[in-house]
Amino acid sequence: MKRLTSVIALSLGSLAGVAHAEAVSQDYLPLTVKNTSAQHEAKGFIEGQSLSGSTRNWYARERATKAPLYRYYKSDGTRRDTHSRDNWVQGTILDYSSGFTQGTVGFATQVAAYNAIALEQGRAAVAGPNNRTLTHSDGDVIGQWSKLGLANLQARVSNTTLTAGRQSINTPVFAYIGNRALPSSFDGVAVHSAEFDNLSFDLGSFTRVSTRTEQGRSRFTTEYSATGAEADRVSLAGLNYQPLRSLSTSLYVGHVEDIWNQYYVGASHELGDRGVLGLTTGFNWYGTRDSGSAKQGPIDNDTFSLSFTLAHQAHSLTLAYQEVSGDEYFDYVHDTNAIFLANSLFSDYNGPNEKSLQFGYVLDLAGYGVPGLRLNAYTARGWGIDGTHYKGNGYDVRNLDGEHHREWSVGASYVVQSGPLQATSIRATYTAHRATRAQIDGNVDELRVVTTIPFNIL
Numbered sequence: 001m002k003r004l005t006s007v008i009a010l011s012l013g014s015l016a017g018v019a020h021a022e023a024v025s026q027d028y029l030p031l032t033v034k035n036t037s038a039q040h041e042a043k044g045f046i047e048g049q050s051l052s053g054s055t056r057n058w059y060a061r062e063r064a065t066k067a068p069l070y071r072y073y074k075s076d077g078t079r080r081d082t083h084s085r086d087n088w089v090q091g092t093i094l095d096y097s098s099g100f101t102q103g104t105v106g107f108a109t110q111v112a113a114y115n116a117i118a119l120e121q122g123r124a125a126v127a128g129p130n131n132r133t134l135t136h137s138d139g140d141v142i143g144q145w146s147k148l149g150l151a152n153l154q155a156r157v158s159n160t161t162l163t164a165g166r167q168s169i170n171t172p173v174f175a176y177i178g179n180r181a182l183p184s185s186f187d188g189v190a191v192h193s194a195e196f197d198n199l200s201f202d203l204g205s206f207t208r209v210s211t212r213t214e215q216g217r218s219r220f221t222t223e224y225s226a227t228g229a230e231a232d233r234v235s236l237a238g239l240n241y242q243p244l245r246s247l248s249t250s251l252y253v254g255h256v257e258d259i260w261n262q263y264y265v266g267a268s269h270e271l272g273d274r275g276v277l278g279l280t281t282g283f284n285w286y287g288t289r290d291s292g293s294a295k296q297g298p299i300d301n302d303t304f305s306l307s308f309t310l311a312h313q314a315h316s317l318t319l320a321y322q323e324v325s326g327d328e329y330f331d332y333v334h335d336t337n338a339i340f341l342a343n344s345l346f347s348d349y350n351g352p353n354e355k356s357l358q359f360g361y362v363l364d365l366a367g368y369g370v371p372g373l374r375l376n377a378y379t380a381r382g383w384g385i386d387g388t389h390y391k392g393n394g395y396d397v398r399n400l401d402g403e404h405h406r407e408w409s410v411g412a413s414y415v416v417q418s419g420p421l422q423a424t425s426i427r428a429t430y431t432a433h434r435a436t437r438a439q440i441d442g443n444v445d446e447l448r449v450v451t452t453i454p455f456n457i458l
Contacts, residue, residue: 023273025245029198037158042106048099051458053112055092057119057451058181060132062086065434066443070127073139080124087132088120091181093149106156110167114149114182116213118142131335132180134213147215149185160193166210170337171202172264172284173254174236177337180212184335187217188234198242202252205235211335220256222296224329224350224440226396229295231257234333238264246270256333258292260299266340274311282307282320284340286330297392301326303350305342307358314367318342318360318378327352327390328397343380346407346431347441351385352397372415379408385439405435424453 042048061084064070068081094113100106118133120126121141128135134142152165166187168176176184188206208217219230238252250266265285272278283306290299307320320342324330330350332338342358343349349356360378365371383404387397411429416422428449433441 023275024270024278026271027245029242029245031199032197033195034159034197039100039104039106039156039158042100042102042156045098045101045108048108049097049458050456051094051096052454052456053092053094054452054454055090056181056453057088057090057449059088059449060086061447063445064443065445069442069444072124072127074124077138082124082127084125085127085130085132086120086122086125087130088118089133089181090117090119091115093182095150100154100156104157108154108156110150110152110154111148112150113146115144115146116181117144131211131213134215145215147210149182149210159195160191162189162191164189169202169204169206171204171236171238171252171254172250172266172286172340173238173252173262173338174204174206174234174333175337177212177335179337182212184212185210186234200240202236202238202240204237205233207233209333209335218335221334222256222259222331223334224331224395225296225334227296227394229259229394231259231295233257244269254338255291258294259290259296260288260331261291262289262332263287264340275313278311280307280309280311282309282342284342286341288326288331295394296331297328297394299326299328299331299392299394301328301330303330303341307342314364316360316362316364318358318362320358320360322349322354322356322358324350324352324354327387328392328395331395343382345378345380346409346433346446347380347382347405349380349382351382351400351403351439352387352390352395354382354385356380356382372417374413375411376413377408377410379406381406399438401438403436403439405433405439405441407431407433421453424451426451 064083068083070082070085071079072082073079092115097110098108100108118141121143123139126133126141128139134145150166152163152167155162166185168185169190186206187208190204192202194200209220210217219232220234221228221230235255240250242248247269252264254262267283269281285304288299288301302325305320305322307318309316309318322341322343343356358378358380363375365373385400385403387400390397409429409431413427416424430447432445434443435441
């Protein structure tokens, strides 16, 4: 910890030395109503329509380095342990969005068709069922499938929009996840209001999830549940406020029916000039408490992360600390990305009473004449995982006594800057994770290669 304190002190001290080069304003932003209206600028239902989409080639190769982590069904119905899992899927989205009708209240619609093709169909290779390749219950791969990923109606007044139906939403307590060939989406009603220049509000209530690898709809479960407790409704409310030009804040509350209430506070502050030396500080805190009939058992969890990113021209160096205070996992809704914590990496570093530290580095090669190319590397370590004092039955943690783990990763990404494939992205990462016996993520190496090609038809 002394070493950590020294690094932070050195970083802040270096930044103070170049304060005169400050480019990010620290000025206060008064709360002002927008002088423009998105609805006033509506083009019309047909005039504002668009037809676009993307196709993503998603490949992941996993190898367990010690005990086998995966299982697959043989043709005779028996299951066999395996050290390997390979998934290769082509996911395509075709998205139609109308324009908003003109008038005081505007109406619009969005419909998106999702299609997946399994390029790897060997049941032993895929080791399903999993959340990467859709299979039958016996592990036999479904070669091709489609569904309505989005289908909603929208009504807008000024800068406030009501969306009803299947939709995407991205908040700290409930968020779609897009790290597979296709993203998840949700059935429900949401309101986003941005009537102020520096203040916006979100409200939402949702009844089902359409998962990343599923044709139908599912009730809500939590990511780390040991009992499979389900909920019929997730609700949320929150706001995003920018009090300074350099400071953005968020405050949200999420409710998973008869499981928990979850509270979130987040802030991001920028200081300095990246051309000389800039510092971005990020803070995230979640408080999770059981509610209603407490189907998931007792929950009393506080989790936070604090990150510092120093940036100098093409270089960025990140130091992040994360801590869980609670005898259960820090948990979130399954098939969502509602974990806005700095050390949510290959592992979430969210074990009971876990502490973790991450060092990361990013090189943007635009500064060296190759715009669109970025290289990154990080290493992270978690320790002190202790679930021996857990009193409930919703999480399998009582055998976690002093567990620890670590990971490292290297990667590269490139975004095409011009031409017919402009905005196409290619990303390749190699990650190695090592853990003690009872830590949930195990000992595994993963190579992941993802290529995403956007397109516009109309």
